[in-house]
Amino acid sequence: MSTENKEKKQPPVILCIGMAGSGKTTFMQRINAHLHEKKTPPYVLNLDPAVSSLPFTANIDIRDTVNYKEVMKQYNLGPNGGILTSLNLFTTKFDQVLNLVAKRAESVSNILVDTPGQIEIFTWSASGAIITDTLAASYPTMIAYIIDTPRTTSPATFMSNMLYACSILYKTKLPFILVFNKTDVVSHDFAVEWMTDFEKFQEALSQDTTYMSSLMSSMSLVLDEFYNHLKVVGVSAVTGAGIDEFFQAVNEAADEYEVEYKPEIERMIREKMAKEEKNREKQLNKLMKDMKMSKGSEVSLNKDHNLEDDRWDDAEAEEEEEEDYEEDDDEYDSDQNPLPSASKYPPSKAQREEDEKFKTWLSHTKDSM
Numbered sequence: 001m002s003t004e005n006k007e008k009k010q011p012p013v014i015l016c017i018g019m020a021g022s023g024k025t026t027f028m029q030r031i032n033a034h035l036h037e038k039k040t041p042p043y044v045l046n047l048d049p050a051v052s053s054l055p056f057t058a059n060i061d062i063r064d065t066v067n068y069k070e071v072m073k074q075y076n077l078g079p080n081g082g083i084l085t086s087l088n089l090f091t092t093k094f095d096q097v098l099n100l101v102a103k104r105a106e107s108v109s110n111i112l113v114d115t116p117g118q119i120e121i122f123t124w125s126a127s128g129a130i131i132t133d134t135l136a137a138s139y140p141t142m143i144a145y146i147i148d149t150p151r152t153t154s155p156a157t158f159m160s161n162m163l164y165a166c167s168i169l170y171k172t173k174l175p176f177i178l179v180f181n182k183t184d185v186v187s188h189d190f191a192v193e194w195m196t197d198f199e200k201f202q203e204a205l206s207q208d209t210t211y212m213s214s215l216m217s218s219m220s221l222v223l224d225e226f227y228n229h230l231k232v233v234g235v236s237a238v239t240g241a242g243i244d245e246f247f248q249a250v251n252e253a254a255d256e257y258e259v260e261y262k263p264e265i266e267r268m269i270r271e272k273m274a275k276e277e278k279n280r281e282k283q284l285n286k287l288m289k290d291m292k293m294s295k296g297s298e299v300s301l302n303k304d305h306n307l308e309d310d311r312w313d314d315a316e317a318e319e320e321e322e323e324d325y326e327e328d329d330d331e332y333d334s335d336q337n338p339l340p341s342a343s344k345y346p347p348s349k350a351q352r353e354e355d356e357k358f359k360t361w362l363s364h365t366k367d368s369m
Helices: 002-008 024-037 068-075 079-091 094-107 119-123 126-138 155-172 189-196 198-206 212-222 243-294 305-331 349-368
Strands: 013-018 043-046 111-114 141-148 176-181 231-234
Touching: 013 024, 013 119, 013 126, 024 111, 024 141, 024 176, 024 243, 043 094, 068 079, 079 119, 079 126, 094 126, 111 126, 119 126, 119 155, 126 141, 126 155, 126 243, 141 155, 141 243, 155 176, 155 189, 155 198, 155 212, 176 243, 189 198, 189 231, 198 212, 231 243
Parallel strands: 013 111, 013 141, 043 111, 141 176, 176 231
Antiparallel strands: none
16 A cells, blocks of 8 residues: 555655856756666756756756747847746746656656746746746645855855745745755855854854944844754765755655645645635626626616606606607598698697687587578
């Protein structure tokens, strides 16, 4: 029974996100080679349309679908606008990507996703959110945030990276792994110490005399809770050091997704579907009501109801009076009416009575003569 469940377990999705120059693509090449070495090949997606060459083979490559330079030329865009537009165009066909991934899901160990070097294009764009949410709805998805360790030795750059990581975590709401890359150049022990020991970070800040020192000191207090829920690993994409620890963190993040994140995602999906169903019922009821009213079976009541009724009563009275005139006109013979006005317009009832009296008087006068 457990073997069957293990076979049906979905492969984890690792979204590699990081600032330009942090070594995302090299890191992708290292973990891809590591999985192939373990005879557990992954499924690789490349979402960077501007990369000139890849050190690994991607199963799905955005460059096969969208020509980045042609997009820039056709839409008269710059580099960042071209990348964003290319990603938007690719996202319109992402349902086909999901179908291809689903066909290979049972035969792969992991799904690796390489994102554009311009981090804000993927993390804060609508297309990036669609891709992330769609994958997270089907597979155990996690964020691997790649950090350039040598460039983080300064408290200011360290704090900038932590704030960006915090914003991505709360935007995606997915398991998060901090990957300190390039540990073959500088060890990441100082970063772990700053994250776990507040006094050590304050000591490093004391050497900074700029106006940012007090700001970073305050922020470090805010981020203290954020550090407690992060998985931190140090790796070297060049030497391969720390890759085993990284995949151990991936397994823990996948379990965390199943226990904490997946129920929340399913709840959000159910709420969204219920809201859409409620809106559909509301629109249908409104349509049925409009159709019913158009047949005249219902009349909406408002403050001008009495005035409207009076207007309808007056209109009906005028129609009845016109009908009476028409019936009387059918019985009336214009040849018998001596008045010239009768030759063109039918007289009213009062005028007809006067005419009858006049004819009676006229006949009596003739008899008397």
